[in-house]
Amino acid sequence: MNKKLVIGLTAAMAMGAMGAANVMAEDLIYVGIINNDPSESGYRDANDRDLKATFCEENGYEADFFYSMDNDEQQSAAKQMIQDGVDYLLLSAAGTAGWEGVLQDAADNEVGVILFDRVIDADESMYAASIVSDMAKEGDTAVEWLAAQGLEEYNIIHIQGHMGSAAQIGRSAAVDKAVEENDNWNIVAQQTADWDGEQAQQIVQAAIDAGDSFNVIYAENDGMAKGAADALDKANISHGVDGDVIIMGFDCNTWALEELLAGNWNYDGQCNPFQSSYIDEVIQKLEAGEEIEEKTIIMDEKGFDAATITEEDVATYGI
Numbered sequence: 001m002n003k004k005l006v007i008g009l010t011a012a013m014a015m016g017a018m019g020a021a022n023v024m025a026e027d028l029i030y031v032g033i034i035n036n037d038p039s040e041s042g043y044r045d046a047n048d049r050d051l052k053a054t055f056c057e058e059n060g061y062e063a064d065f066f067y068s069m070d071n072d073e074q075q076s077a078a079k080q081m082i083q084d085g086v087d088y089l090l091l092s093a094a095g096t097a098g099w100e101g102v103l104q105d106a107a108d109n110e111v112g113v114i115l116f117d118r119v120i121d122a123d124e125s126m127y128a129a130s131i132v133s134d135m136a137k138e139g140d141t142a143v144e145w146l147a148a149q150g151l152e153e154y155n156i157i158h159i160q161g162h163m164g165s166a167a168q169i170g171r172s173a174a175v176d177k178a179v180e181e182n183d184n185w186n187i188v189a190q191q192t193a194d195w196d197g198e199q200a201q202q203i204v205q206a207a208i209d210a211g212d213s214f215n216v217i218y219a220e221n222d223g224m225a226k227g228a229a230d231a232l233d234k235a236n237i238s239h240g241v242d243g244d245v246i247i248m249g250f251d252c253n254t255w256a257l258e259e260l261l262a263g264n265w266n267y268d269g270q271c272n273p274f275q276s277s278y279i280d281e282v283i284q285k286l287e288a289g290e291e292i293e294e295k296t297i298i299m300d301e302k303g304f305d306a307a308t309i310t311e312e313d314v315a316t317y318g319i
Contacts, residue, residue: 028062029283031055032081033090034074035117037067040195041221042253046319047117047273051090054276069162069194071095078102082109088128088283092117095164103127112286116275118166124295128286131278131297133271135170141303142248142269143174146216149246154182154216157207158190159200159228161220167271168192171220171250188214195220197227204231216246222256225249225265240264241306252304254318260306261314267306272299273319 033055038048048065055063064086066077071094078089082105089111093099096119103126106113113127124130146154158175161168179185189207193199200219207214208231217232217239219225229247232239239245241263249256250269259265278297285292304313 027060028057029060029088029287030062030086031064031088031090031283032078032084032086033063033065034078034081035065035067035092036069036094040069041223041251042255042319043221043251043271043273047092047275050274050276051279054280055090059280069094071098071164075099075102079105082106082111086111088112088114088286090114090116090279091120093120093166094162096121096166096169097164100126112283114279114282116279117273120166129279129282129292129295129297131275131282131299132166133299133301135166136173137170137298138167138250138269138271138301138303139171139174141301142171142218142250142267143178145267145303145305146218146246146248147178151215152184154178154185155188155212155214156186156216156218157188157204157214157228159203159217159219159224160190160192161195161224163192163194167250168220171269175218188212193219193224193227195223197223197230200224200227201231202227204228205234208232208235208237215244216248218248220250222249222251222253222268225256225268226259229259229264240266252317252319254314257304257309257314257318260304260309261311263306265306267303269303270301270317272301275299 033051036044038045055061068074074094089106099120099122103122115127115130119132160172179187191203193203217228219228225247232245237244239247247265248267250271252268252270256268260268
C-alpha cells in the first residue's frame, strides 16, 4: 500500500478515535463531590470508596472530589466546582450552617445539589434530594439502650465529634436531654476529640488523673471509643461486659463490632456509609426528567449490643 495512504488512513483513524472520545466525554455526567477527609474514620473511608466505585467513567460519570473538615474550605471548593460547570454537586457538609450562598449559586447556574450523609440548615427547595442518616435517631437509639441498662447512677464521659456537624449535633442532643431530664444522669466530662482517637484517650486520661468517678463512656465514633478504651487499659480499669465502665461507639467498623463480640465494648450504633446507589438513582431520574417523589431518603440503621451481637452481624454490618 502507498506509504502516504497508510499515513493518511492512520491519521484519520486517530482523529476518529479522538472524536469518539470527545463525544464520550461530552456524554459523561459531571459531578463535584464535597466530602470530609477519608482519614477521619473507617466510616468515612468506606463512604469515599463507595462514591468512587459508583461515580466513575464506566458508569457514565466524570467526578471531581474535594475533602475537608472545614466548612469555609468546603464552601469555597463547592463554588469553584459550580464555576467549573459541574452538572451536580454532591455534598456532605462539615457543618450545617452557612450554605445559602452555595445553594443560590448552584440554582443560578442550574446545578443540581444532592446532600448525602449529613443535613444542612437550608430550605429543602434549595436542593434536589437528601440521602442521609438520621443522626438524632442514632443518638436516641443509643441513649434508650443506655437507659435500659438500669444503672443506679450514670456518670458519663461524653466524647464529642466535630462540633457543629450533623453527626455531633444529633448524637450529643440525646445525651444532653437525658442528663437534663434525669437526676441520676451526670456529665463528668464533655469535650470534643474531633473524631480523633488520640484526643479521646487524652480526655479520658485527664479524667482518670483528676480522680473523677465515671461508669459510662459515650464516644460519638468508633475511633474515639477505641482511644477511650486504651486509656482505661493503661490505667487497668475494666470495661465492657461485666466491666466497671460501659463503652459506647458509633459507625460499626468491623473491628469495633469484634470488640462487642469479644465483650470489650457494650454498644455500637450503626451509621450506614453506602449511599452512592441512592444518589445515582436520583441523578438518573433527574436526567430523565422524572420527579423526585421521596426527596429525603433516610438510611436504615440499628444499634448493636454486646449481649446479643453475632458473628453474622459482624460479617453483614461491619465496614
